[in-house]
Amino acid sequence: MTRRGLGDRLEPLFRRLDRIAGGRTAAYTIPEEMREHPSTRRAFVAIAWLLAVEVLLGVGAVVVVIVLTARGSTVPWAVWMRSGVVLAITVTLFYFAWRAQRGYYWAYSRLKLFSKIFPVVTLVIAAIPGLYPLWMVTEQIVFSLILIGVSDYLSSDHMRAAFPKPS
Template sequence: MNLEPMFLKLDRIAGGRGVGYTIPEEMRIHPTTRAAFVAITWLLVAEFVLGIIAVIIAIVLQLNGTDVRFSVWMRGLVVLAMTATLFYFAWRAQKGYYWAYSRLKLFSKIFPIVTLVLAAIPGLYPLWMVTEQILFSLILIGVSDYLSSDHMRAAFPKPPKRVDAE
């Protein structure tokens, strides 16, 4: 079953006007580009596992009589949803879509800041959740570092400015 038409519609929502712009094939298949995406994928897997562990800890605590705050449940679910979105962006970026690369790069820079600010709010999360947030941020900073390397910036040049016909 060919799902690519459905993904292209989803890409249009996520990517906006520049959704069709892709990088040159030789840069997409370049060994350094491929190695960067392998590393990014493994970092996102670690992120997903971390999110699953956080939800499991919350479940175990709740089942053992500890009151688990709503903020902990929301954080756990949001991490899983964010990571799924980042996986999608990484997958589409591997296919050469500039929009996906730029979204992945942007979110891998913004999410750690938001996460660390939330972790710094006294009493919002228990210590184990604060630790999870710090690890989450460190992993995403790693993703951002790969995406910001000289090679990746060269592999994913910004699309040329669009000239609208009058």
């Protein structure tokens, strides 16, 4: 009898999530030789580190909001909302990165798209005068720069060749 890890036991659930997120291309995966290629593996290691920094940034923002509130400061609703949403987005991006690393084209596609869109949206919102305190505007700029780094890895010649669009 072989022991299955938690990930293997949860794989049916992940495939259902993939079907929702990936649509008709949910089952399409890239060839194993491209998935295991050293350049692909290095790119996903770098992406995982960048997203880990994003999670730390998101957790840090939530902690700052909680501490400010506990000390009696009035924290605007927009700051609370943004802190929670960014943390949720980052966790979602981690899921996409994990599935893309396993070869799923849909996840690579979503991760690439969101790593290009979120920085633009974040920077536009950060530019609205008075919406966020300076510390959060700074956090949004750092968040955007890190996601631009993720996008850069995903848009490399090798990664585009490794993840051809399904026909």
